[in-house]
Structures are given as structure tokens and as C-alpha cells.
Amino acid sequence: MNRQEAAIKAREMLSRMTTEEKVAQMIQIPYAQEGREASLRWAKLGVGSFLHVLGDDAREIQAAAAESRLGIPVLFGIDAIHGHGLNEHATIFPSQLAAACGWEPEILREMGEVTAREVATDGLHWTFSPVLCLGRDTRWGRVDETFGEDPYLAGELGAAIVEGYQGKDLADGEHILACAKHFLGYGEAVGARDACDSEITARKIREVFLPPFRRAVEAGCATFMTAYGSADGTPFTAHRGVLKDMLRGDLGFSGFVVTDWNNTDSLMANQHVAADIGEASAMAAHAGNDMIMATPAFYEAMLQALREGRADIADVDEAVVHILTIKYEMGLFDRAEKLGRPGCIGCEAHRQAALRAARASVTLLRNDGMLPLSDGVKRVAVIGPNADDIRAQYGDWTYFTHPLPIPGRPAIRPYVTVKEGIEALCAEKGVECEYVKGCGVLPEADDDIDAAVRAAKTADAVILVVGDMIDQFGEYKDRANLELSGRQPELFARLKETGVPVCTVLVASKPLCLGDAAERANAVLCAFNGGMYGGQAVAEALFGALNPSGRLPITFPRHSGQLPVYYNQLPGWHGGKYCDLPAEPLFAFGEGIGYTGFEMKGFAFSPEDMTLRLTVANTGERAGTQTVQVYFRDMVSSVMTPVKRLIAFRRVALEPGEAKEVAIPLRREDFALVNAAGERVVEPGAFQLMVGASSKDTDLTVLPFELT
Numbered sequence: 049m050n051r052q053e054a055a056i057k058a059r060e061m062l063s064r065m066t067t068e069e070k071v072a073q074m075i076q077i078p079y080a081q082e083g084r085e086a087s088l089r090w091a092k093l094g095v096g097s098f099l100h101v102l103g104d105d106a107r108e109i110q111a112a113a114a115e116s117r118l119g120i121p122v123l124f125g126i127d128a129i130h131g132h133g134l135n136e137h138a139t140i141f142p143s144q145l146a147a148a149c150g151w152e153p154e155i156l157r158e159m160g161e162v163t164a165r166e167v168a169t170d171g172l173h174w175t176f177s178p179v180l181c182l183g184r185d186t187r188w189g190r191v192d193e194t195f196g197e198d199p200y201l202a203g204e205l206g207a208a209i210v211e212g213y214q215g216k217d218l219a220d221g222e223h224i225l226a227c228a229k230h231f232l233g234y235g236e237a238v239g240a241r242d243a244c245d246s247e248i249t250a251r252k253i254r255e256v257f258l259p260p261f262r263r264a265v266e267a268g269c270a271t272f273m274t275a276y277g278s279a280d281g282t283p284f285t286a287h288r289g290v291l292k293d294m295l296r297g298d299l300g301f302s303g304f305v306v307t308d309w310n311n312t313d314s315l316m317a318n319q320h321v322a323a324d325i326g327e328a329s330a331m332a333a334h335a336g337n338d339m340i341m342a343t344p345a346f347y348e349a350m351l352q353a354l355r356e357g358r359a360d361i362a363d364v365d366e367a368v369v370h371i372l373t374i375k376y377e378m379g380l381f382d383r384a385e386k387l388g389r390p391g392c393i394g395c396e397a398h399r400q401a402a403l404r405a406a407r408a409s410v411t412l413l414r415n416d417g418m419l420p421l422s423d424g425v426k427r428v429a430v431i432g433p434n435a436d437d438i439r440a441q442y443g444d445w446t447y448f449t450h451p452l453p454i455p456g457r458p459a460i461r462p463y464v465t466v467k468e469g470i471e472a473l474c475a476e477k478g479v480e481c482e483y484v485k486g487c488g489v490l491p492e493a494d495d496d497i498d499a500a501v502r503a504a505k506t507a508d509a510v511i512l513v514v515g516d517m518i519d520q521f522g523e524y525k526d527r528a529n530l531e532l533s534g535r536q537p538e539l540f541a542r543l544k545e546t547g548v549p550v551c552t553v554l555v556a557s558k559p560l561c562l563g564d565a566a567e568r569a570n571a572v573l574c575a576f577n578g579g580m581y582g583g584q585a586v587a588e589a590l591f592g593a594l595n596p597s598g599r600l601p602i603t604f605p606r607h608s609g610q611l612p613v614y615y616n617q618l619p620g621w622h623g624g625k626y627c628d629l630p631a632e633p634l635f636a637f638g639e640g641i642g643y644t645g646f647e648m649k650g651f652a653f654s655p656e657d658m659t660l661r662l663t664v665a666n667t668g669e670r671a672g673t674q675t676v677q678v679y680f681r682d683m684v685s686s687v688m689t690p691v692k693r694l695i696a697f698r699r700v701a702l703e704p705g706e707a708k709e710v711a712i713p714l715r716r717e718d719f720a721l722v723n724a725a726g727e728r729v730v731e732p733g734a735f736q737l738m739v740g741a742s743s744k745d746t747d748l749t750v751l752p753f754e755l756t
């Protein structure tokens with residue numbers, strides 16, 4: 049059923065509903081918090097949705113909902129954000145940030161498809177993914193959930209995963225609803241402190257933060273989630289201008305909006321713009337929130353506010369139609385429990401997809417020739433806190449970090465840590481391998497740096513795996529200091545003293561300030577949170593079985609005080625740097641190398657046909673993939689514009705010695721800015737295209753042109 053037909057059915061249903069049933073339909077109950085008994089009562093009352101409930105528990109709730117007067121099926125939502133991770137049997141993909149390193153929409157599409165199939169097979173309908181916030185001040189605890197710092201890249205990858213989740217037919221039993229979140233500006237909170245006010249203007253919202261969400265709407269994203277925070281003092285939960293005018297009016301969104309966790313209560317309790325829960329409930333509904341997550345008190349409060357004339361039934365009617373429309377479109381009334389593919393959760397084919405994504409995410413940042421490890425390497429020392437820590441490798445939003453109460457179900461899915469990946473390849477090649485942890489991410493009683501040094505001294509190569517741990521990232525866990533924590537810097541220094549080459553591998557939620565562990569390392573490889581096969585992909589890259597092709601979707605600062613250090617800033621003119629730090633970041637947006645060389649030449653662009661043409665050649669001796677990155681700058685404009693902005697990219701796979709001609713179509717509107725009146729316009733005049741292998745000026749060829 050298409051959305052228009054579904055909306056007609058939704059209105060018919062609305063006409064049969066009591067006020068109580070309508071308000072209940074707006075509610076989403078947190079199963080684990082409410083408990084089984086209360087949840088069953090809510091289901092019989094006819095609430096619209098539950099979150100964080102799996103398998104048999106979900107089936108029981110659905111059966112209870114069928115006993116409600118109208119028997120409207122419940123919609124189940126879950127945070128399946130890099131795989132159906134809260135089910136401990138599921139396939140775990142790299143985090144969004146790690147997956148973004150591939151700059152490969154197809155990888156994200158596949159990640160969405162696989163995740164959807166596993167979620168649907170669990171009887172659920174909806175994932176709270178993707179995160180389309182930008183990771184610009186990386187002290188924020190949730191940078192791992194973003195696609196990095198760039199609006200264009202985030203939009204392209206976000207659209208791909210939305211299409212993967214939702215497929216072509218939401219009712220086919222294999223696809224689920226996506227949810228673009230957090231609308232809006234959540235990543236831009238003051239000081240990167242989670243859920244604080246965002247220092248963003250209406251113009252900046254349209255220019256920087258809205259574009260990825262616009263792409264999600266274009267990709268058909270069925271649901272949106274309201275951010276916790278506020279802009280200029282107005283909580284997004286109460287922001288009708290953003291939720292109605294911008295989202296439905298300007299972007300043309302026709303799905304439904306869910307609040308984030310307990311946002312409605314927060315209008316009163318945390319943000320102090322409502323005097324009581326009744327006022328908060330009326331405010332949330334009026335602003336354009338259709339579904340109320342995790343505020344069960346909304347039910348009584350909204351009913352009372354309606355009785356007292358403090359709330360408008362028209363707001364409720366509109367919300368209920370939005371929700372029911374999606375339920376009809378999904379075919380829930382015909383078959384509430386989708387079939388999925390029995391046996392597919394964590395199956396071999398799905399795990400292969402996770403391996404593909406992990407391989408695409410591996411990003412080599414420095415290499416003095418140490419990598420790939422040569423045949424002369426007969427003994428490898430694997431050291432470091434994250435070499436053999438699957439929790440660190442999985443990252444946030446998995447069974448480890450958000451355990452659901454499912455007694456007696458052992459975690460059985462396979463995984464490969466970096467240490468295990470290296471051991472397996474060493475065994476194949478007859479190379480000896482010794483693992484010593486050395487120290488924890490945070491100081492631990494059994495830290496033994498001396499033992500790590502002893503292992504390093506007898507080795508031909510040291511692989512040091514550093515990073516962060518779940519106590520240092522996630523919601524509520526912003527960091528003031530991104531330097532490597534605990535004794536990790538000391539561990540690197542001591543290993544380096546041995547004179548044995550050291551490759552630093554980063555298994556972490558975000559770019560850390562690696563200091564010497566990057567500047568003095570012989571090689572640096574970034575893996576972020578690579579998921580179940582992250583360790584295997586890293587090992588393959590170390591030994592050269594994989595030619596790494598990742599490119600950074602986010603800048604690495606040298607020092608926490610250098611933040612924010614994202615590449616697409618507005619120009620300054622007093623040096624734009626701190627007097628005690630180099631101007632450049634540690635690693636730039638778009639950076640990444642491999643085991644072959646590339647050349648880009650023969651550039652041509654004319655605004656008449658709007659097609660950029662160039663030749664990309666593989667000048668080395670290995671097959672590899674280069675990512676052509678296209679940036680632009682508006683040379684004179686009515687408002688200041690960034691020093692450069694990504695507008696296109698293209699991955700090009702090349703055999704040794706091969707050259708390919710590449711044509712990248714651009715559109716005039718790619719060169720738009722948002723003017724002081726908030727309009728998106730292209731201002732005629734001089735522009736520069738900048739084309740190359742990363743956002744660094746030294747990697748870019750400048751092509752000036754004029755738009756009339």
C-alpha cells in the first residue's frame with residue numbers, strides 16, 4: 049500500500065478511535081524500564097509502540113495488543129545502529145564512523161539491508177538509525193555514531209543506509225523503518241557536552257546541519273527523531289519551526305516524528321520551558337512530535353490537558369494519522385509480525401557483509417615502509433589494551449554496552465580481535481607471534497609494560513593497539529581530554545626505545561590525540577570500532593592481504609585544545625592557529641594511503657556541461673582503490689563561506705599500471721550557499737574546484753571557473 053492509500057486507511061481508523069485510544073497511540077513504552085507486567089497492561093490499553101524488546105517478549109506484547117479494543121498492532125523500535133547489536137546473536141558491523149571510512153555508499157546500503165533482515169526476523173519493525181548529526185567537536189561522546197564531520201558525506205552515506213533498511217517495499221517482511229536522528233544540531237552542543245544547547249543560528253542550520261537530513265527525506269526515510277537539545281534557547285522538542293515548517297514544509301517529510309528519550313518530561317524537568325507535565329505534553333504534541341518516547345506520564349497528562357482545554361485535539365489527530373499511516377504502509381494490520389528470514393540472524397552470508405564493511409573501513413595514515421609486513425618478519429609482538437578486547441572493537445550499542453534482560457541466552461556469535469587476526473595469519477605464514485597487553489586503556493593493577501618491552505625486543509615488528517573504552521564514550525560520556533589515556537603514551541615510548549619498528553593501530557570510538565604514538569610510529573592504521581571482523585581486516589592490512597583504501601571522514605586533532613578542527617571552517621585572517629601548535633591537524637579529512645601509488649591528471653571542467661573529467665592512474669605495483677575528492681570554494685559571496693566544501697567523491701578501483709578516465713557530474717545547485725535571508729541560492733561569480741586525494745591543499749589541484 050502506498051503512503052496516500054495508507055493515509056486514507058489511517059483517517060478511517062482515526063474516526064473510530066476514542067480520545068483515550070488516540071493519546072495511547074502516541075505513546076512509546078520502554079519495555080525494560082516498565083517491566084513485563086506493566087508493559088502488557090500498556091499493550092492492552094492500545095499504546096502505539098514499544099522500544100527495546102526482542103523476540104518472544106515482543107511476540108507476547110503483540111498478542112496483548114491484539115486484545116485491545118481496536119487491535120491496532122504495536123510498532124517495535126530498537127537501536128540496531130551498526131547491526132542488530134542488542135540481540136547477542138546478531139551480525140555486528142563497524143560503527144557508523146568506521147563504516148564511513150570506506151566512503152562507499154554500497155557498503156552502507158548492504159549494512160542497512162542485512163540489519164533490516166535480522167531486525168525483521170526478530171519480529172521488530174524499526175531501527176533508530178542513522179545518526180545524521182555531525183561530529184565536529186569530537187569531545188562529544190557520540191562521535192562514533194556519526195558519519196564524521198562533513199554534511200555531504202554524511203548525507204550520501206545516510207541516504208544509502210536508509211535505502212538499505214527500508215528497501216523498495218516496507219511491507220515485504222525483510223525491511224524496516226529507518227529513523228533519521230537527532231533532529232537537529234545535537235552534535236553541536238556547547239563544549240560538546242551531551243544534550244546541552246547548540247550554538248547554531250537559523251542560517252547555519254540550513255547551510256550545515258540540515259543537508260544530511262534533506263538527503264534522508266529524499267531517500268524516503270519514514271521517521272525522524274527529535275534531538276534532546278535546543279537552539280537559541282528553544283528546545284527542539286518544542287520547536288514547531290523546525291519540526292513542522294522546516295521538516296514537513298521545506299523538506300516535504302511525510303512520515304512520523306518520535307521524540308528522543310523522555311524529551312517531553314525534560315521540557316519541564318530539565319529545560320524549564322513548561323511548568324508541569326500537562327503543559328509539556330501539549331507543547332510537544334503541538335510542536336510536531338507524533339510519538340512520545342519513554343514518557344508514559346504523557347498518557348494521563350495529555351488527557352487531562354485536553355479536558356482542561358490546555359491541549360488541542362487537532363494536534364493529537366494529526367500525530368495519530370502520521371503514525372497509523374506508516375503502520376498501514378508497512379502492512380502491520382495484515383501481518384504484524386514480519387517473517388524476515390528464519391535462521392538469518394548472524395548467518396554466514398550476513399557475517400561476510402560485516403567482513404566486507406570492516407575491510408573497507410581500514411585506513412592507513414602513515415607508513416615508512418614498515419607495512420605490509422615483509423617476509424623478513426619472523427616474529428611479531430602484539431601489544432596494547434585494545435588488541436584483544438572485543439568490547440572496544442564492537443563499540444557502543446551492542447549487547448555488551450546495553451544488555452537487555454534475556455536470561456539464559458549465551459552470546460554465541462563469532463568475532464576476530466586484532467590479536468586473533470594476527471595470530472591466524474602468522475600461523476598460516478609460519479611467523480611467531482607473542483601477545484602481551486602491556487597496560488589498560490585506563491591504569492589497571494596488572495599493567496606490565498616491562499613484559500611488553502621484553503616481547504618487543506625479541507620481535508621483528510611491534511603492532512601496538514591503542515584506543516579508548518566504553519567508559520570513555522557514548523551518551524553522557526563526553527571527554528574534556530582526548531589524549532591517549534592511562535599509560536598508553538608511556539607504553540608507546542618504551543616500545544619505541546627498543547628500536548624495533550612499531551605500527552600503531554587505533555581501535556577507538558573517535559580520533560584521539562595520538563601524539564608520539566602517531567608522529568614517531570613507523571606506521572599508523574586507523575580501525576575505529578570495526579565490529580565483529582574488525583580485527584581480521586586489520587590483520588589482513590598489516591600483512592598486505594588487504595590493500596587499505598579507507599579515507600578519513602573526520603579530522604584528527606593534535607591536541608584537545610585544537611578542537612574544533614573540522615576542515616570546512618570559515619576563513620580567519622590572524623593565522624587561524626594557536627601559537628603553540630602547528631596549524632595543521634594531525635590527520636586531515638579525506639586522508640588515507642595504501643600500498644600502491646596514484647596519480648590524478650588531465651583535469652577538465654567547464655560550467656557549461658557541469659561535468660568534471662580527469663584521469664586516475666595506478667602508478668604502483670598493486671591493485672588498489674583511490675577516492676577522488678571534489679571540493680569547491682565560492683571566491684566572493686554575500687556571506688562568508690567555508691575555505692572548502694566537499695561536493696562529490698568517486699571511488700576508482702585500478703589494477704597496477706591501469707589508468708581510467710572518470711567523469712563526475714556536478715549540478716549548479718552544488719555551489720549554493722544560504723544567504724543572510726536564509727535562502728539557498730547560487731551567487732554568480734568566481735569559484736574554484738579543488739580536486740584530489742584529500743582535503744589537504746597539497747593534495748588538491750585547483751580549477752578556477754565562473755558561474756554566470
Ligand code: NOJ
Nearest residue numbers: 099127176229308309523
Ligand atoms: C537515546 C538516544 O539519544 C537515541 O539515539 C536512542 O535512539 C534512544 N535513546 C533510544 O534508545
